[in-house]
Structure formats: structure tokens, C-alpha cells
Amino acid sequence: xxxxxxxxxxxNFLRFTAGxxxxxxxxxxxxxxxxxxxxxxxxxxxGKYSDLIDLQIQQTKLPIASKNASTLTVNGSIPGPLVRxxxxxxxxxxxxxxxxxxxxxxxxGLIVPREMDGVPGISYAGIKPGETFTYxxxxxxxxxxxxxxxxGLQEQLGHYGPxxxxxxxxxxxxxxxxxxVLLSDWTFEDPYEVLANLKKFSPYYNYQRPTIGQLxxxxxxxxxxxxxxxxxxxxxxxxxxxxxxxxxxxxxxxxFKPGEKVRLRFINGSAMTFFDIRIPGLKMTVVQADxxxxxxxxxxxxxxxxxxxxxxxxxxxxxxxxxxxxxxxxRSGYAxxxxxxxxxxxxxxxKQRTRPxxxxxDMGMAGDMSGMDMSGNNSSHDMSGMNMGSNNSSHNMSGMDMGGNNSSHNMSGMDMGGNNSSHNMSGMDTSGSNSSSHNMPGMDMGGNSSNSMSNxxxxxxxxxxxxxxxxxxxxxxxxxxxxPGIGLQNTKNHRVLLYNDLISLKPNQKQRKPERExxxxxxxxxxxxxxxxxxxxxxxxxEPMVFFDGERLRLxxxxxxxxxxxxHLHGMWMELVNGSGLNQPRKHTLNVKPAERVxxxxxxxxxxxxxxxxxLLYHMKVGMFRTVAVVDRSTSTT
Amino acid sequence: MRINDRGYRSTFVGLVSILSTLFLAPAVLAEPELxxxxxxxxxxxxxxxxxxxxTEPAVTVxxxxxxxxxxxxxxLSQSDNIDIPKLPREDWPSPIGDNQTYYLLLLxxxxxxxxxxxxxxxxxxxxxxxxxxxxxxxxxxxxxxLDTGDGEAELQLLYGKLIAPFxxxxxxxxxxxxxxxxxxxxxASGVIGIQGLAPYLFELDTALFVSQxxxxxxxxxxxxxxxxxxRLILQPEFETNIAIQDVEEFGVGSGLNDIELGxxxxxxxxxxxxxxxxxxxTRKFGDTAELAEEEGESTDNFALVGGLRLLx
Ligand SMILES: [Cu+2]
Numbered sequence: 036x037x038x039x040x041x042x043x044x045x046x047n048f049l050r051f052t053a054g055x056x057x058x059x060x061x062x063x064x065x066x067x068x069x070x071x072x073x074x075x076x077x078x079x080x081x082g083k084y085s086d087l088i089d090l091q092i093q094q095t096k097l098p099i100a101s102k103n104a105s106t107l108t109v110n111g112s113i114p115g116p117l118v119r120x121x122x123x124x125x126x127x128x129x130x131x132x133x134x135x136x137x138x139x140x141x142x143x144g145l146i147v148p149r150e151m152d153g154v155p156g157i158s159y160a161g162i163k164p165g166e167t168f169t170y171x172x173x174x175x176x177x178x179x180x181x182x183x184x185x186x187g188l189q190e191q192l193g194h195y196g197p198x199x200x201x202x203x204x205x206x207x208x209x210x211x212x213x214x215x216v217l218l219s220d221w222t223f224e225d226p227y228e229v230l231a232n233l234k235k236f237s238p239y240y241n242y243q244r245p246t247i248g249q250l251x252x253x254x255x256x257x258x259x260x261x262x263x264x265x266x267x268x269x270x271x272x273x274x275x276x277x278x279x280x281x282x283x284x285x286x287x288x289x290x291f292k293p294g295e296k297v298r299l300r301f302i303n304g305s306a307m308t309f310f311d312i313r314i315p316g317l318k319m320t321v322v323q324a325d326x327x328x329x330x331x332x333x334x335x336x337x338x339x340x341x342x343x344x345x346x347x348x349x350x351x352x353x354x355x356x357x358x359x360x361x362x363x364x365x366r367s368g369y370a371x372x373x374x375x376x377x378x379x380x381x382x383x384x385x386k387q388r389t390r391p392x393x394x395x396x397d398m399g400m401a402g403d404m405s406g407m408d409m410s411g412n413n414s415s416h417d418m419s420g421m422n423m424g425s426n427n428s429s430h431n432m433s434g435m436d437m438g439g440n441n442s443s444h445n446m447s448g449m450d451m452g453g454n455n456s457s458h459n460m461s462g463m464d465t466s467g468s469n470s471s472s473h474n475m476p477g478m479d480m481g482g483n484s485s486n487s488m489s490n491x492x493x494x495x496x497x498x499x500x501x502x503x504x505x506x507x508x509x510x511x512x513x514x515x516x517x518x519p520g521i522g523l524q525n526t527k528n529h530r531v532l533l534y535n536d537l538i539s540l541k542p543n544q545k546q547r548k549p550e551r552e553x554x555x556x557x558x559x560x561x562x563x564x565x566x567x568x569x570x571x572x573x574x575x576x577x578e579p580m581v582f583f584d585g586e587r588l589r590l591x592x593x594x595x596x597x598x599x600x601x602x603h604l605h606g607m608w609m610e611l612v613n614g615s616g617l618n619q620p621r622k623h624t625l626n627v628k629p630a631e632r633v634x635x636x637x638x639x640x641x642x643x644x645x646x647x648x649x650x651l652l653y654h655m656k657v658g659m660f661r662t663v664a665v666v667d668r669s670t671s672t673t
Numbered sequence: 674m675r676i677n678d679r680g681y682r683s684t685f686v687g688l689v690s691i692l693s694t695l696f697l698a699p700a701v702l703a704e705p706e707l708x709x710x711x712x713x714x715x716x717x718x719x720x721x722x723x724x725x726x727x728t729e730p731a732v733t734v735x736x737x738x739x740x741x742x743x744x745x746x747x748x749l750s751q752s753d754n755i756d757i758p759k760l761p762r763e764d765w766p767s768p769i770g771d772n773q774t775y776y777l778l779l780l781x782x783x784x785x786x787x788x789x790x791x792x793x794x795x796x797x798x799x800x801x802x803x804x805x806x807x808x809x810x811x812x813x814x815x816x817x818x819l820d821t822g823d824g825e826a827e828l829q830l831l832y833g834k835l836i837a838p839f840x841x842x843x844x845x846x847x848x849x850x851x852x853x854x855x856x857x858x859x860x861a862s863g864v865i866g867i868q869g870l871a872p873y874l875f876e877l878d879t880a881l882f883v884s885q886x887x888x889x890x891x892x893x894x895x896x897x898x899x900x901x902x903x904r905l906i907l908q909p910e911f912e913t914n915i916a917i918q919d920v921e922e923f924g925v926g927s928g929l930n931d932i933e934l935g936x937x938x939x940x941x942x943x944x945x946x947x948x949x950x951x952x953x954x955t956r957k958f959g960d961t962a963e964l965a966e967e968e969g970e971s972t973d974n975f976a977l978v979g980g981l982r983l984l985x
Contacts, residue, residue, distance in 0.1 A: 137766070154768055155765065155766050155768060156765045156766050156767050156768035156769075157765075157768050159765070160762065160764070160765045160766065161765075161766060185768070187770075231775055231776075232944070234775040234777075235775070235777045235779075235984065236944060236984070239944055242903045242904075243903070244900055244903065245900070246900040246901060246902055246903070247899055247900060247901050247907075250899075254873070257872070257873045257874045258872045258873050259872070260839055260870050260871075260872060260873075260874055503806070503835045503836060503837055503838050504805070504806075504838075505838060506838035506839060507838075560805075560838050562838070562839055562870060563805055563835070565805045572771050572805070573767075573768070573769055573771050574767070574771050574772050646768060648769075655769060656769055656770075656771065657771050657805075658769070658771035658805075660768065660769050660771070662768070
């Protein structure tokens with residue numbers, strides 16, 4: 036591909052933040068905003084938002100971790116420039132394609148008209164080489180978001196950047212300055228090569244596999260033809276993890292003055308990586324999730340799934356440096372930066388923790404469920420890392436032959452959803468439990484159900500295992516919203532954010548009872564690196580998923596696989612049914628844990644076609660993707 | 674930095690907003706399980722910052738969300754019978770293009786064999802090209818004596834279809850060629866086989882062959898990857914052939930023909946490049962063994978091997 040980045044002209048100068056015009060040269064590895072100190076005193080929303088934002092998609096040679104990298108950038112930097120908007124304005128953003136292939140740009144988490152959503156093949160045809168596409172949309176929300184390419188694997192090459200939308204109303208929390216902390220993963224390999232390698236040999240990048248020493252412990256896993264160390268498909272074996280485009284040695288630094296409160300806007304712009312974020316020595320107060328204000332939660336650590344955003348506020352009293360540590364979920368690497376009173380300071384980098392090991396709970400083994408409540412904080416004994424497998428395996432595998440004893444127990448407490456009932460009943464019957472049909476109709480589906488521990492006994496999978504495209508079936512799926520996630524369970528005196536902690540700051544005025552429920556299984560065949568919904572990849576399904584305009588729809592995700600999948604719905608919010616009643620948090624990306632059953636409610640109000648997919652880039656690319664058609668029920672023929 | 678006026682204002686707004694939230698959702702207060710309390714843990718966060726207290730997982734608060742009754746639902750689902758709309762523009766590209774063609778070429782054995790007789794070069798390779806469900810497979814194995822040039826080669830060309838999550842059903846043709854000083858015979862066979870991953874991670878490759886002359890034989894192969902470390906991998910292998918009829922030209926007797934056991938220790942410098950050393954033992958049985966003896970070949974062959982495993 037020819038390097039067209041020489042087309043730099045004055046249009047590459049982007050005015051993106053109040054009262055500031057910052058030139059982004061070709062060689063500017065570090066986006067200016069990452070270095071820029073923005074204080075609360077400055078007039079953040081004085082109406083100086085640029086009327087026209089100009090974004091150039093181009094090939095760029097950049098140094099990453101001191102090596103030359105061929106990247107695909109927005110305005111010449113990784114990440115791309117901050118797009119700063121104001122709630123209530125109309126955004127006009129010109130995106131010019133200087134590549135010799137199609138590109139696109141999607142506003143992740145922004146509710147925009149369908150033709151402005153930026154998904155080739157669904158919202159528009161994409162942006163052809165040499166063309167400029169002008170996005171124009173009303174900005175109807177505020178918070179921290181991001182943008183990225185929705186074409187091929189371009190996102191992996193650097194085509195992403197942050198968005199901040201300042202609210203009309205003052206923020207419900209105070210801070211003195213804010214920084215974007217955009218995390219991403221970079222590989223010097225061609226992304227298509229990465230995918231091809233996974234297709235040839237799915238553990239290609241996993242150098243933490245069980246060795247002979249763990250053979251006895253892992254017999255149960257081997258029998259299932261699964262790998263309990265399969266935490267991330269693409270790992271530090273090829274990835275360099277970046278914080279605001281900088282490798283850990285480059286040490287991105289955010290400056291503060293002692294006594295200040297700093298807002299950190301964490302964005303996971305990675306292709307495939309989940310990060311666990313902590314700042315040793317500081318509590319973080321989470322105030323926003325996916326751009327939505329939540330009731331503040333103080334935590335020591337939180338996990339950010341691919342494509343999620345979290346805003347936290349830290350209070351910096353000491354005149355000292357703090358490490359912002361973003362360790363990957365599989366512990367194969369980390370991104371790191373520093374909060375410091377002066378440039379050049381740094382603090383100790385925490386030791387990396389041992390990689391976690393999947394448990395039987397991740398497989399949806401029923402025997403496991405009764406035995407160990409994997410409820411986040413209190414399960415210290417079952418999370419002792421490597422020993423884990425041994426503790427559970429023999430014991431829990433017996434649970435495989437389950438059915439019998441657990442099931443009757445489970446069934447009585449079961450909370451399941453309307454449409455599922457028949458579906459699930461078949462599953463139950465196979466388990467030989469005494470029928471619990473009497474439970475079904477009256478069950479409260481408030482979503483609550485699945486969270487309450489006493490009730491959370493799981494739902495049996497039906498006999499339909501979704502065909503050859505799905506290699507594993509979580510026999511028993513249950514809510515795991517009260518678990519911090521794999522590798523974070525064993526954290527004494529160390530509070531980790533839970534999905535159950537996400538409670539919308541304001542009650543949702545439009546909340547009502549869902550009229551319809553759709554159950555969708557997240558499926559895959561790791562052996563062939565196939566990922567799908569209900570066992571079918573995108574190209575195997577002709578029809579879109581149909582949502583009816585005006586309905587309130589409950590989507591229930593059941594993760595049959597042993598991996599986390601961050602599920603993203605375009606065009607409409609997903610309200611996480613986590614038992615917070617009227618204050619269900621709105622999510623654009625929902626991390627669904629292995630063997631988890633979780634529901635979201637959607638106010639279907641955006642006619643047209645929308646993308647719906649797993650936000651792990653290679654999962655999406657191989658088929659974990661659907662088109663959603665929002666149609667008018669009344670005009671449809673019967 | 675001093676908090677300016679605006680800061681105070683947002684504090685106030687924040688409090689008002691939280692309070693109003695509480696009043697708007699009175700159930701939050703009514704439910705003791707989901708209370709709101711000032712943070713007790715935090716020392717460096719101001720009192721203003723609250724955190725939801727969850728002594729146990731959340732239960733429903735606020736308005737009870739109820740699902741429709743079965744009756745209501747079935748009424749709704751009747752109207753679900755709609756014309757599914759097509760995408761707006763047919764000439765637009767596919768959003769993801771998930772039908773890409775991939776390939777694999779694994780030269781599992783490219784090795785030098787030292788045994789009692791002539792030194793041998795041996796190869797065993799497998800290749801596929803295709804998609805998720807349907808692939809074209811090529812398998813080849815064979816050996817050649819480094820002094821005489823005698824040896825044999827086998828090539829299979831198969832169509833494979835994923836019939837179960839871990840198993841590929843394969844059908845196609847196999848071509849055998851024997852090389853020897855007095856000219857080598859060749860034959861073609863039809864193949865139907867199953868290849869895949871069995872429980873406990875055994876890689877299986879098994880097939881039934883029917884030659885052009887109607888001779889039937891069967892092969893079963895299994896191998897395993899045992900990780901000593903992340904890069905040092907022991908690969909035991911087992912293969913056996915069984916024939917229904919004698920086929921003297923190919924040194925095949927009826928019944929159990931042979932058993933081959935291999936043990937190779939490779940070091941993965943990368944996934945794509947791994948040198949190895951190992952041993953290989955072949956034992957012929959019954960009529961097959963007799964045929965070998967008549968030809969002056971050994972029926973029990975132990976070899977030290979060294980070679981490369983390459984992945985493309
Ligand atoms: Cu996925």
C-alpha cells in the first residue's frame with residue numbers, strides 16, 4: 036500500500052478542545068491532549084467547540100515501543116485526536132479516506148441517526164479511497180466515548196480515538212482536571228496474519244498453557260477438549276499494550292497538583308484485550324460507566340472489557356507519583372502510565388500477578404455451582420490461582436453427571452424468562468428433575484431474579500447445542516453480575532468493581548415492563564476459531580434480528596463459551612438488568628462472562644438497521660455479528 | 674488547586690442530584706438490601722462520594738418489572754409473522770466478510786532417520802485450505818532411502834466437512850507409489866475417514882481405503898501434544914494399518930499389518946519453526962511380516978530421528 040500520509044496539509048490541523056488549537060504533525064506519536072493539562076477552571080464548555088471537525092484517515096509510520104510501525108491513523112497519531120463535543124450541539128465531522136482501501140468511522144456509544152452510525156454494509160457503503168464523508172448528527176448525550184474503524188481489521192492498526200461530550204447540565208461530581216486514558220493493543224504483525232495464525236492453531240499466542248506438571252489436575256479439562264488457560268486469544272506474545280498510544284516504557288504521564296481531584300476517562304480501545312486497572316495507593320471513585328453517570332463507587336480495581344469506558348475520580352493529596360497500572364486479564368502484559376506532580380517522575384510498577392485459570396464455573400458445571408458460590412469477594416479459597424484446577428477438577432467433574440441431585444434443587448429456585456421457559460424446560464427434562472413447570476409462569480423476571488444469591492441456581496441448557504459451530508455448552512448458566520471476573524476473585528481488602536455496583540445516578544423515566552424477550556446464545560468453536568451467535572456466524576443467517584419499533588425488549592444473553600464476550604448493540608442503549616430497579620445502568624457494551632446468563636432491556640426506538648456484535652475484533656470478524664432491523668410492527672404483513 | 678466557584682456549584686448539584694435520585698426512587702430507601710451510605714473505607718475521597726452498599730447481591734428495588742403473561746405473549750408472537758426486511762442496499766459491502774478462505778501447511782515431520790539399515794529421509798505433512806465448515810485437505814507421507822533411492826510415497830486429496838464440533842468427515846482419493854530398483858508399482862484408492870480431536874485431546878486420524886482393485890484396508894492414527902514447558906513439547910504418535918486382503922506388490926498382508934510408535938521432542942523456537950529429535954519404532958505382523966522377510970526387509974525397525982517441524 037502506498038503511503039499517502041504525505042498529503043498533510045492544513046486540514047490536518049484539528050481544533051478539538053475549548054480555546055485550543057493544536058497541530059498534530061505526522062510524527063506526533065503522543066496526541067497532544069494526552070500531554071495537555073485541562074483544568075476545571077478553564078471554560079470547558081464556553082461554546083468554543085469547533086463547528087467542523089476534520090479527520091484524515093491515513094497510513095502513517097510511527098515509532099511504537101522504539102520500533103518503526105506501519106500504522107493506520109486518524110490525523111497521524113495513535114490514538115487519533117480527541118473529538119470534543121458538547122451535548123446539544125450538532126456535530127459536523129468530515130472524514131477523509133487517504134488510504135487505497137475502503138474505510139469507515141463509527142461513533143462507539145453515540146446514539147446517532149442510522150445513516151451516521153458508520154458501519155459499512157449497514158449504515159452506508161463505507162468511505163471509498165479519496166472520498167470524504169461528512170457526518171452530521173445532533174449530540175444528545177454526554178460522557179466519555181470513542182470512535183473507531185468498522186472496516187476489516189483496521190481498528191487493530193490504530194484507527195481509533197477518544198470522544199468527550201461535555202454535558203449541558205454541570206457534572207454531578209467535581210474534579211480539577213481530566214485526562215483521557217485510552218488503552219489499546221498493538222501488534223507488529225499484520226492483523227490478518229494474526230487471524231490466520233489463530234485459524235491454523237487457536238492457542239497460537241497462548242504461552243501460558245498447562246504443562247505436564249498440571250496434567251493430572253487438568254484431566255477434566257482435557258476430557259472436555261478445553262484449555263483452562265484460554266483467557267485471551269491474542270496475548271502479550273505479540274501485543275504491545277499502549278496507554279494513550281505509549282508503551283509502558285514511554286510512560287504516559289498525567290500531571291497534577293497535590294490536593295487536586297483528577298478525572299481519568301478510561302477507554303478500552305483495544306482490539307482483543309481486557310484490562311484490570313488499579314492505581315496502587317489510591318482509591319478510585321467510579322462515576323461513569325459507558326459514558327453514563329452512575330452512583331459513585333469507590334474501588335481499588337476495576338476490569339474494563341474491550342470497548343467499555345469508565346470514568347473515575349482520584350484525589351491526589353501527596354506530592355508523589357502514582358502508577359496507573361492496566362494489567363491484561365490473562366496477565367501476559369500491561370499498559371502503564373503515571374500520575375505525577377512533575378514530568379519525569381515515576382512510581383514502582385506492581386508485580387504482575389499469576390495468570391488465572393478457568394474454573395468449572397466458567398464451564399457452567401452444575402456440580403460446581405452448589406459447591407462454590409463464586410460470588411466475588413468471598414470466594415478466596417477457590418481462587419488460589421493454579422491450585423484451582425486441582426481443587427475442583429475431580430470434585431467438580433462428578434458434577435458433570437449432574438442432573439439428579441442438583442437439578443431439583445436448582446429448579447425450584449429458578450428464575451427464568453418468559454420465552455425461555457419452553458426452551459429451558461426441555462433442558463430440565465433431560466436433567467431428570469421433577470418438573471418445575473409450576474414455577475415458570477409466576478416467576479418474577481425482574482432480572483433481580485438471577486442476581487439474588489439464593490435464587491441464583493442457574494438455568495439448564497436445552498438439548499440444542501447449536502451444531503458444529505459450537506464446541507462447548509455451558510450446561511448451567513447463571514447470573515455472574517456479583518462476580519468481579521476471573522483472576523479478581525481473590526482480593527481481600529481490595530474492592531473490585533462489580534456489574535452489580537453499576538447503578539444509574541438518575542432513575543430511568545422510560546422504564547417499563549418488557550413486552551418480549553429474545554434469548555441469544557454466545558457460541559464458538561475454539562478448535563477452529565469460529566465465533567457466532569446461536570451457533571451460526573453472520574453469513575449463515577440471511578435475516579436480521581427483528582426488533583419492533585416502540586417495544587421494550589428484553590435481550591437475554593447466554594454465554595455457552597468459556598470466554599468473555601463484550602457484546603455491543605448499535606443505535607440503542609442496553610439497560611443492564613442487575614437488580615437496581617429504576618436505576619438500571621445503560622450500557623453500550625456488555626461483558627458477558629463464561630457460562631453467564633444476563634439480561635438487558637432495550638427501549639427500541641431507532642428504526643432502521645443496526646449492527647450487533649461481539650467487540651473482540653477477531654470474534655466479530657469471523658462471524659460473531661448480526662444485523663438488527665428495527666421495524667414497525669403495524670406495517671408488517673401478517 | 675483551589676476549587677473554584679464552579680466546583681462548589683457542581684458539588685451542590687451533585688448532592689441535589691443524588692438526593693433527588695433518592696426521592697425519585699423511594700424504593701431505594703425502602704429496601705434495606707440496597708442502601709446508600711457514606712463511604713467508610715475511603716479516606717481520600719470526600720464525604721460527598723457515596724457508594725452503594727451491597728451486603729449481598731442485589732434484589733429488585735423500585736418498580737417490579739413483570740413479564741407479560743403467556744397469553745399476552747402468544748398474542749404478540751402471532752404478529753411476529755412478518756416480512757423480514759432486507760438490508761437497504763444490496764450493493765453495499767458485507768459488514769464483516771466472515772467467509773474468508775484460510776489455509777494451513779504443517780510439515781509435521783521432515784526428518785533424517787538412522788537405523789540398522791540404510792539411512793532414510795522421511796516426511797509427513799498435512800495441509801488444508803478452505804473455510805470453517807468445508808476444507809480441501811492434502812496429506813502426504815513417505816520415505817526414501819538415502820543410498821538406494823528406494824522408498825514409498827503416499828498422497829491423499831480429500832474433501833472435508835465439519836460434522837461435529839471436533840470432527841471432520843473426509844472423503845477423497847489416495848495415491849500410493851513404491852520406488853525400487855525394479856520399478857515401483859502404484860495404486861489409487863478411495864478414502865473415507867474421520868479426523869479430529871477426541872476427549873483428552875488426542876488427535877485422531879482414521880480412514881478406510883478401498884483400492885482400485887477392490888482391496889480394503891483401514892488405518893488408525895493418534896497423537897498427543899505433551900507440554901514439558903511452553904516451548905518444549907513431547908509428541909507421542911501411534912499408527913496401525915489393517916488390511917482385509919493380501920496385496921503383495923505393496924508388501925501388505927491380510928490382518929494386522931503393522932504398528933508404528935513415535936516419540937518426538939521438539940523445541941518451538943516459534944510456532945512456525947521447531948527442530949526436534951526423537952525415536953521411531955515400527956513392527957510388522959503376520960503375513961505382512963512374512964512378506965517383508967521374503968524381501969529381506971526388517972520386521973522390527975528402531976530408528977533415531979532428527980528433523981524440523983514447520984508451520985506455514
Ligand atoms: Cu466474542
